Structures are given as structure tokens and as C-alpha cells.
Amino acid sequence: MASFESHEHDVLIIGAGGAGLRAAIEAAASGVRVGLVCKSLLGKAHTVMAEGGAAAAMGHVDDRDNWKVHFADTMRGGQYVNNARMAELHAKEAPDRIRELEAWGAVFDRTPDGRILQRNFGGHRYPRLAHVGDRTGLEMIRTLQDHAIHLGIDVHMEVTVIALLKDGARVVGAFAYDRERGRFRVFRARAIVLATGGVGRAFSITSNSWEYTADGQTLAYNAGAALQDMEFVQFHPTGMVWPPSVKGILVTEGVRGEGGVLRNKEGKRFMFGDIPANYKSQTADNEEEGWRYTQGDKNARRPPELLTRDHVARCIMREVRAGRGSPHGGVFLDISWIKERLPNGAEHIRKKLPSMYHQFKQLADIDITKEPMEVGPTTHYIMGGIRVDADSQMTDVPGLFAAGECAVGLHGANRLGGNSLSDLLVFGRRAGKYAAEFAKQQVPGRIDAAEVDGIAKRSLECFERGADGEGPYHVQHDLQTMMQDHVGIVRKESEMQEALVKLIALRKRAEKAGAVGNREYNPAWHTAMDLGNLITISEAITRSAIDRKESRGGHFRDDFPEKDPAAARFNVVVRKGADGAMHLTREPIPPLTKELAQIIEEEK
Amino acid sequence: MATTTALPPTATFRVWRGEGAQAGFQDYTTPISDGMVVLDAVHGIQADQAHDLACRWNCKAGKCGSCSAEIDGKPRLMCMTRLNQLDLTKPVTVEPMRAFPHVRDLVTDVSWNYRVKQRIQKFTPRSPDAPDGTWRMQQADIDRVQEFRKCIECFLCQDTCHVLRDHMKHEEFIGPRFLTYVAALEMHPLDTADRTAELKQADGIGYCNITKCCTTVCPEGIHITDNAIIPLKERVADRFYDPLKALVRLVRGTPAK
Ligand SMILES: Cc1cc2nc3c(=O)[nH]c(=O)nc-3n(C[C@H](O)[C@H](O)[C@H](O)COP(=O)(O)OP(=O)(O)OC[C@H]3O[C@@H](n4cnc5c(N)ncnc54)[C@H](O)[C@@H]3O)c2cc1C
Numbered sequence: 001m002a003s004f005e006s007h008e009h010d011v012l013i014i015g016a017g018g019a020g021l022r023a024a025i026e027a028a029a030s031g032v033r034v035g036l037v038c039k040s041l042l043g044k045a046h047t048v049m050a051e052g053g054a055a056a057a058m059g060h061v062d063d064r065d066n067w068k069v070h071f072a073d074t075m076r077g078g079q080y081v082n083n084a085r086m087a088e089l090h091a092k093e094a095p096d097r098i099r100e101l102e103a104w105g106a107v108f109d110r111t112p113d114g115r116i117l118q119r120n121f122g123g124h125r126y127p128r129l130a131h132v133g134d135r136t137g138l139e140m141i142r143t144l145q146d147h148a149i150h151l152g153i154d155v156h157m158e159v160t161v162i163a164l165l166k167d168g169a170r171v172v173g174a175f176a177y178d179r180e181r182g183r184f185r186v187f188r189a190r191a192i193v194l195a196t197g198g199v200g201r202a203f204s205i206t207s208n209s210w211e212y213t214a215d216g217q218t219l220a221y222n223a224g225a226a227l228q229d230m231e232f233v234q235f236h237p238t239g240m241v242w243p244p245s246v247k248g249i250l251v252t253e254g255v256r257g258e259g260g261v262l263r264n265k266e267g268k269r270f271m272f273g274d275i276p277a278n279y280k281s282q283t284a285d286n287e288e289e290g291w292r293y294t295q296g297d298k299n300a301r302r303p304p305e306l307l308t309r310d311h312v313a314r315c316i317m318r319e320v321r322a323g324r325g326s327p328h329g330g331v332f333l334d335i336s337w338i339k340e341r342l343p344n345g346a347e348h349i350r351k352k353l354p355s356m357y358h359q360f361k362q363l364a365d366i367d368i369t370k371e372p373m374e375v376g377p378t379t380h381y382i383m384g385g386i387r388v389d390a391d392s393q394m395t396d397v398p399g400l401f402a403a404g405e406c407a408v409g410l411h412g413a414n415r416l417g418g419n420s421l422s423d424l425l426v427f428g429r430r431a432g433k434y435a436a437e438f439a440k441q442q443v444p445g446r447i448d449a450a451e452v453d454g455i456a457k458r459s460l461e462c463f464e465r466g467a468d469g470e471g472p473y474h475v476q477h478d479l480q481t482m483m484q485d486h487v488g489i490v491r492k493e494s495e496m497q498e499a500l501v502k503l504i505a506l507r508k509r510a511e512k513a514g515a516v517g518n519r520e521y522n523p524a525w526h527t528a529m530d531l532g533n534l535i536t537i538s539e540a541i542t543r544s545a546i547d548r549k550e551s552r553g554g555h556f557r558d559d560f561p562e563k564d565p566a567a568a569r570f571n572v573v574v575r576k577g578a579d580g581a582m583h584l585t586r587e588p589i590p591p592l593t594k595e596l597a598q599i600i601e602e603e604k
Numbered sequence: 605m606a607t608t609t610a611l612p613p614t615a616t617f618r619v620w621r622g623e624g625a626q627a628g629f630q631d632y633t634t635p636i637s638d639g640m641v642v643l644d645a646v647h648g649i650q651a652d653q654a655h656d657l658a659c660r661w662n663c664k665a666g667k668c669g670s671c672s673a674e675i676d677g678k679p680r681l682m683c684m685t686r687l688n689q690l691d692l693t694k695p696v697t698v699e700p701m702r703a704f705p706h707v708r709d710l711v712t713d714v715s716w717n718y719r720v721k722q723r724i725q726k727f728t729p730r731s732p733d734a735p736d737g738t739w740r741m742q743q744a745d746i747d748r749v750q751e752f753r754k755c756i757e758c759f760l761c762q763d764t765c766h767v768l769r770d771h772m773k774h775e776e777f778i779g780p781r782f783l784t785y786v787a788a789l790e791m792h793p794l795d796t797a798d799r800t801a802e803l804k805q806a807d808g809i810g811y812c813n814i815t816k817c818c819t820t821v822c823p824e825g826i827h828i829t830d831n832a833i834i835p836l837k838e839r840v841a842d843r844f845y846d847p848l849k850a851l852v853r854l855v856r857g858t859p860a861k
């Protein structure tokens with residue numbers, strides 16, 4: 001018998017980023033006992049790294065903004081494969097969720113009349129992102145954390161869930177280990193919310209931390225839930241490219257929102273040369289107008305640097321491939337030029353983009369108030385994820401809910417910047433609310449001791465192999481390189497088929513990886529256990545990407561470079577079959593309601 | 605363009621390994637390259653030589669405050685310490701923070717900090733300014749609070765403060781991080797709670813003798829001592845030691861905030 005600690009909660013929330021914390025707050029407020037687990041310390045989840053802001057149509061800077069415009073922007077950005085109901089709920093509820101943060105102590109930047117200031121961001125028609133300089137995620141996670149600690153929530157820090165436990169069809173618990181001592185824990189719960197974030201660690205160039213190993217997606221998949229839209233991975237156009245050790249670290253879109261421009265090595269603002277037809281009417285056709293837009297001129301249209309991320313990333317790739325890139329294989333992003341326009345430009349940059357200033361100064365010896373940055377695409381976000389009901393966030397598995405980056409629906413084929421932070425708040429709250437309601441109606445489930453034993457035993461096998469097994473970091477590294485090369489920003493059938501073959505070999509290596517040392521705070525062991533998740537999700541991404549024979553949003557196929565209108569009518573869904581293999585289906589997207597269709601038409 | 609100082613091809617890191625009484629330094633020589641930070645070197649050692657080397661990190665960009673350590677004796681973030689800022693002619697020492705109980709290798713038990721925060725009176729806003737439930741605040745009135753809210757909870761200031769590090773007054777003193785936290789609440793334009801009494805008693809602000817060591821190590825450049833601690837000390841002094849003000853308060857009947 002494996003020994004383990006037992007804990008019991010009505011609602012167990014896995015993940016303490018924005019989505020998990022917001023869910024925990026809501027569930028606790030409804031009077032149920034809430035447990036919150038996270039792999040890192042509290043307040044260190046990915047949300048802390050978000051920079052630019054949270055999108056909500058409050059209309060503080062431009063009163064023409066409202067939920068309908070936000071909804072239409074989100075759908076257009078997602079290229080109409082979004083879940084329209086989620087986009088509607090998100091656009092309607094985000095303003096209240098932001099205001100609520102202020103009531104909990106958040107201190108957003110202000111407008112001259114003392115309200116929450118909003119900034120421009122790619123794909124948003126009006127200035128819409130509530131922000132705090134370029135550290136909005138920190139403000140958000142700290143506010144939620146500081147509010148949550150007074151609500152009687154049981155927090156289990158540095159605890160990693162490796163399996164969900166079911167009683168029949170229903171989820172009733174989770175199996176985990178604590179990092180510090182390597183001891184096992186079994187959590188009994190009447191409802192579980194997954195809020196585990198993304199999958200960036202499947203790629204080599206990424207803005208994501210070690211935590212992003214696709215745990216939630218894999219837990220849900222193994223428990224029988226459907227994953228959808230996994231081919232839609234967002235490659236953010238601007239990651240650092242030099243020095244090598246910081247490759248992939250994010251450069252916020254806020255730089256462009258504040259007037260930063262992209263140039264190739266010839267000094268040309270290449271984005272003016274390629275403006276997609278469906279954005280033409282909203283995009284400036286000269287530099288002067290673009291500048292006025294960033295300075296708040298309501299009659300000006302946005303500069304092409306603020307087109308959607310998928311498009312900007314591909315334009316950068318094109319410049320680099322055509323030999324017009326910067327010395328280290330990126331392009332130039334210049335904010336220092338605004339000194340020509342603003343008398344106190346340097347100070348303005350430091351005030352509006354303090355952490356970017358800091359980051360480049362310290363990590364690349366570059367003063368962004370004086371010289372341009374070098375940037376290139378980096379794996380940033382996954383639009384795809386666990387399929388949920390739009391209103392309640394429940395998955396196909398009773399009692400299992402999902403919210404935040406690990407869930408799917410809101411963003412379609414491409415997420416707009418700032419729509420994630422608001423997503424966490426809107427759907428984190430909904431998941432917490434409905435999980436609590438569900439939990440109240442349930443009797444405790446039965447946990448199968450033999451199953452628990454089996455999981456414990458399997459998780460320790462890598463110790464038996466010890467130094468005879470391959471080092472887990474090497475397997476992880478090879479997986480990342482393979483995915484970056486074969487299923488990265490530009491995709492091709494033949495390369496992806498090859499990726500599927502390579503994944504089989506990688507899985508075999510992962511199953512034979514060894515961990516040296518003992519169970520106390522042993523990252524080799526943790527990495528060995530993460531490998532299975534990364535490989536499962538890489539397979540889901542690859543299979544889905546092969547199936548979508550067109551280019552749309554974050555998914556770009558060299559062999560099918562155009563959009564196929566017929567492909568706008570379905571989502572690609574994968575599930576684990578009874579045979580243990582991955583099964584893929586195309587599922588039709590339900591038609592829009594009349595009201596929503598009309599809004600999209602009006603806002604075109 | 606970026607200036608690069610040429611680095612040697614390898615460097616030696618003297619890393620604190622193990623747990624409890626068995627813990628001690630161990631030397632690792634590892635390849636290095638331009639632009640590398642200490643955290644890269646630690647990861648390199650982990651990948652090739654010591655798979656089970658324990659350390660915390662998340663963002664690799666100075667944003668999460670996970671990778672705190674003592675590098676050549678100085679409390680710093682591993683991810684923001686460039687190798688070209690260090691003397692590589694001798695081994696670079698990398699140790700866990702010393703003001704907290706050791707767990708293993710570079711990891712310490714920082715849970716005390718989380719317990720301290722929970723004790724501090726929470727944010728208590730005044731009633732909304734506008735009928736729609738919102739407030740109005742001027743940017744000028746929140747600049748100071750925003751400075752404090754830049755804190756990434758790396759706890760390097762706590763690690764440095766002699767009251768905690770040398771005198772181990774964890775039960776009586778909340779340390780610079782949480783004095784900054786109290787300052788952020790006290791100076792928040794919307795907050796109505798009064799934490800002056802707890803500052804004096806439970807928080808032990810009197811232990812701070814303004815050495816400013818905390819300010820020196822803060823990776824966020826927060827002016828902990830000048831902007832947070834000294835103004836709080838003044839509030840406490842006004843409340844408890846200024847007889848005239850105490851009298852005025854008595855007459856007015858409300859504690860001035
Ligand atoms: C550098 C950067 C900048 C960004 N900027 C913006 C921005 O300006 N605006 C915007 O809207 N979005 C932005 N994003 C995206 C956004 O930050 C993320 O999508 C979002 O924070 C995800 O939040 P989450 O709550 O879903 O998950 P996270 O915040 O990632 O939290 C995941 C949690 O799950 C836990 N967890 C994971 N697996 C397990 C497990 N097996 N067991 C237990 N716990 C587990 C983790 O420990 C963590 O606590 C940015 C992203 C990055 C990387």
C-alpha cells in the first residue's frame with residue numbers, strides 16, 4: 001500500500017493563477033470548503049508575468065466602446081471559430097470583474113478624471129486594456145491572492161496533481177505529490193476545477209515557465225474529457241532574440257501600443273506593406289495617422305503594428321527569411337523614436353514600460369529609450385484546450401470544470417492581447433460558482449485504493465531506473481526542438497507526419513527516463529513525470545494541426561496558405577478512446593444566434 | 605548595439621547542496637556563453653551534472669520573485685544576475701537565502717512570510733464615490749502605492765535584514781517586505797482601516813533601525829526604508845509619543861489616519 005496524506009474539500013481547485021484564484025474566491029464565497037493546489041508558491045503562477053493589461057469594454061478612454069464592439073473584435077480576432085456564447089459572456093462581464101478588483105485593492109493606472117485608464121492593444125478597436133504600467137498580471141494576481149487569503153481557503157503550495165480519480169463517470173478526487181518532501185496526497189472532492197494554464201514547454205522558444213507542461217489538459221484528457229482546437233497555438237510576434245539565454249522572453253505588445261514600430265534592417269516599416277483585407281478599413285495607411293492613434297486621437301486608425309498577433313508574427317518571419325532581419329535573426333522594435341515626438345519621451349517610456357526598460361537594460365545591455373530592441377516570434381499561448389460548457393465551465397466529465405488558459409472557446413483561432421486576463425476573471429468566477437453549486441448536490445464519491453496504489457507505483461518507477469535511465473532533461477529538450485521545428489509557426493503535412501513518428505520514439509524514451517537522488521525536492525523526478533503530459537499534448541497539437549487543412553489564426557500551413565470557408569464551420573476535437581489511443585473528430589460549430597450575428601455584421 | 609564583454613568558455617560555481625547537517629558546497633565547472641545569467645548556469649549544471657539540483661524559478665525575467673539566492677554572498681535574483689557582472693576568476697558561490705529554514709540545495713522554506721501576511725489587517729475600502737459603485741483616484745495620489753505594489757515577493761529584503769537574519773526575530777518583527785505591504789495599504793487612497801497600533805506591537809516596527817540594507821537589495825528598486833518604513837515610523841511616533849497630537853485626537857474623538 002502506498003502511503004499518502006488525505007485531504008477533503010467540497011471544491012478542489014487545481015491551479016492558483018488568475019483563473020484558479022478567482023474560482024476559489026467565488027466558491028469560498030458561496031460557503032463550501034475550498035482547497036487550492038499549485039505547483040509553485042502562491043503568487044508565482046504565470047499570471048504574474050502578464051504585462052500589457054486586461055481587456056474590458058468600460059469605455060473610459062473612448063466612450064464609443066461597449067460589449068458589442070468587444071464581442072465583435074474577439075470573434076474577428078478568433079476568425080469565427082470561437083464559442084460565440086463565451087465571447088458574449090466575456091465581453092458583457094469583463095467590466096464588472098475589473099471593477100471588482102478595484103474593490104479588493106487593485107490600483108490601476110488612472111485617467112485624468114480619476115477612473116481606470118485603458119490602453120490600445122492589437123485587434124481591439126478602442127483603448128480597452130486596464131493596466132498598471134507593464135506589470136498588470138502582478139497587480140492582478142496579488143490582488144486576488146491578498147483577497148483570497150482571508151476567506152478560509154486551504155492552500156496547498158508546491159503540490160502537483162498527477163491524476164484525477166473517478167467514481168463511475170464522475171470525478172471525485174485527485175492524486176498529487178508535494179515537492180518539498182515528495183510525499184503523496186489524495187484529495188477527495190465533490191467538484192474539481194482545472195485552472196492549470198498552458199503548454200509552452202512543449203516548444204523550445206517560449207515565453208512560458210517550467211510550470212507550463214500541459215498538466216490540466218492531460219489530466220482532463222485522461223479522465224475522458226474532450227480537447228478542442230489544439231492546433232491553435234499562439235506565437236507572439238515579439239519575444240527577445242538575444243542574448244541566447246533569454247531567447248523567447250516576452251516583449252509586451254504594450255510597446256507597440258505606446259507607439260513602438262517594427263522595422264527591418266533596411267529601416268523600413270514593413271507592416272505597412274501587408275494589411276489583410278478584413279482589417280483594411282480599420283488600419284492606418286500612413287505613419288502619421290498611426291502615431292496619432294497611439295496618442296489617443298479618436299479619428300485616427302491603428303498602425304499596422306497593432307494588427308493581430310498571428311499576422312504580425314508571420315510578417316516578421318517573412319522579413320527574416322527574406323534576409324531583411326536583424327543581426328540575431330529577428331527584426332527591430334523601436335520605441336526610442338518617440339522622443340522625436342514627445343519632449344519627455346525617455347521618461348515617458350520608463351514610466352509606461354518600466355519592466356521592459358529594466359528587462360532589456362539588465363539582460364541585454366540595451367537602453368530602450370535610446371536604441372531599438374531585436375525581437376522575433378515566441379510560443380506564447382494556446383487557444384485550444386479542455387472543452388467546457390460556456391455558461392458553467394463544466395467539461396464532458398461530471399464534476400470536472402475548467403477555466404483560464406487550459407480551457408477552450410473564447411479565443412477561437414487567435415487570442416487578442418488582454419483577452420486572457422479578463423478571461424481568467426470572467427470564467428474563473430463562473431467555474432467557481434458552478435463547481436460550488438454542483439458540489440452541494442453531491443454525496444461523497446468512492447476512491448479506489450487499488451487505483452491510487454497503481455498511480456503511486458508508476459510515478460516512482462523512474463527512481464528504479466535511476467542513473468541507468470536517460471536524463472529527463474535531455475528527452476524534454478529533444479521534444480521541444482522537434483515540436484518547434486516540425487509543428488511550429490509554419491507547418492507542413494510531411495513535417496507533421498514525421499513529428500507523429502518521432503513522438504512515438506520520444507514516448508518510449510520518456511518511459512525509460514531515470515531520476516537520480518531521492519524524493520525530496522527533486523526536479524529530475526518532477527521533469528520525468530511531466531514528460532508524459534508534454535508528449536500527449538504534443539500529439540494532440542500535431543494531429544489537430546494535420547487535420548486542419550487551411551491557414552487560420554495561429555495555425556499556418558505552408559501547404560494550405562489560404563483560409564477555407566468550409567473549415568470555419570467546425571472545430572477539431574480529440575478524445576481518448578476506449579483503446580487508449582487518441583481519436584479525432586470534426587464537430588460542427590453551432591450557428592450564431594440572430595442577435596450575435598447581427599452585431600458581427602454591424603461591427604464589420 | 606549591445607556591448608559584450610568576452611566571457612571565458614567555462615566557469616566554476618560553488619553551489620550549496622544537500623540538506624540538514626549534511627549540506628555543504630560542491631564545485632561544478634560548466635560551459636558558459638554571452639548574456640548568460642546565474643540561473644542559466646544552474647540549469648546547465650542540473651541538465652548535465654546534477655539532475656536533482658533543487659532550485660525555484662518561474663519567469664526567468666525578474667517578474668515572479670522565485671529564484672532568490674545569495675550569489676557571492678549577496679542576496680540577488682539568479683535570473684537577473686548576469687555572469688559578466690561577476691568575478692569569474694574564482695568560483696562563484698550560490699547559496700540559499702539564509703534567513704529562512706533550509707529545505708534542500710537552493711530551496712528554503714519561506715512559508716513564514718505567507719503566515720505573516722495573513723495576520724495583517726486586510727484592505728478595507730471606503731464606500732464607492734460614484735453611484736455605479738466605482739471610485740475616483742488621481743494618478744498623483746497613487747504613485748507611491750504603485751511603487752510599493754511593484755513588489756514581487758522575492759523576500760530578498762527579508763533575507764538581508766539583520767533583525768531577521770542575525771537576530772531571528774521572526775516572531776516579533778514582520779520585516780521590510782511586510783512593512784512595505786502595510787505602507788501600501790495605509791497609503792492606499794481608498795483604505796479606511798487603521799494599522800498604527802499593530803505596526804507598533806505585532807509588526808514590531810521599532811526593531812528597524814533604518815540601516816537601509818533592505819533597500820539596497822530590492823530588485824524592484826522600491827525605496828523601502830525612505831518611502832515606506834520611515835513614514836510609518838512617523839505615524840507610530842505621532843500616535844504614541846506626541847502628547848499634543850494625542851490630546852487633539854482625544855478631543856476630536858477619532859484617530860487620525
Ligand atoms: C510573459 C507573458 C505575458 C502575458 N501578458 C498578458 C497580457 O498582458 N494580457 C493578457 O490578457 N494575457 C497575457 N498573457 C497570458 C496570460 O498571462 C495567461 O494566459 C494567464 O495568466 C493564464 O492564467 P491561468 O490562471 O489560466 O493559469 P496560470 O496563471 O498559468 O496558473 C496555472 C496554475 O496552475 C498550477 N498548476 C499547473 N499544473 C498543475 C498541477 N499538475 N498540479 C497543481 N497545480 C498545477 C500552477 O502552479 C499555477 O498555479 C501573458 C503571458 C505571458 C507568458
Ligand code: SF4
Nearest residue numbers: 765812814815816818
Ligand atoms: S532598514 Fe530596517 S527593515 Fe531594512 S534592513 Fe535595515 S533594519 Fe531591516
Ligand code: SF4
Nearest residue numbers: 755756758759761822
Ligand atoms: S520589497 Fe523588494 S526585496 Fe522585498 S520582497 Fe518585495 S521586491 Fe523583494
Ligand code: FES
Nearest residue numbers: 662663664669683
Ligand atoms: S525566475 Fe522569476 S524572478 Fe527569477
